[in-house]
Amino acid sequence: DIVMTQSPDSQAVSLGERATINCKSSQSVFFSSNNKNCLAWYQQKPGQPPKLLIYWASIRESGVPDRFSGSGSGTDFTLTINNLQAEDVAVYYCQQYYTTPQFGQGTKVEIK
């Protein structure tokens, strides 16, 4: 199984500042059939189901604010939240779907 490791486990960021979450996979999730990386990011707010933010590592899901962006390739990926808003307080998960899906352990983003 591919192991997904996120860092940090939690992060406190001031309103309007940038949050950066890293995700590392134990092997490459690059899908040669379409030259894309099989990596998704989800946001989960307390008491709610997760919400898809990003897929193919960098494509924003419809309706997701453009302050959320994904980058990276191969085994190293980043979710960046620019201009952090109060409503962005949540746990964020990365997931690889190159093989049977595996999630990272989650990163909690709070307001400093």
Place this chain on the structure above:
Amino acid sequence: EVQLVESGGGLVQPGRSLRLSCTTSGFKFGDYAVSWVRQAPGKGLEWVAFIRSKVYGDIREYAASVKGRFIISRDDSKSTAYLQMNSLKIEDTAVYYCTRDPHPHCSGTSCPHDHWGQGTLVTVSS
């Protein structure tokens, strides 16, 4: 509006069985794969199983932790997916979510999840 509604959760003793249902609306169910993802109390997300659409071969995959005990199925005429859970263990206690998985976003093996239900709680305890 896309909707997925899980049902069938509850309290069950170890070793017993339970069947979860995921009733959907607002989209053409037969065109999508479906997954079940669970979340133990206070813990992270764990993918459990998925089933591709019949056009993509009705392929089913399971997490190692449930393989041989859980069975995923679908009834496209009812726009509903199921998760039959047998030989339940205490560690199966979790909120179980069903998800819609769009085939155009899938790799050769699996998919991201673009819509989620609200989940149903399964508690395995004696």
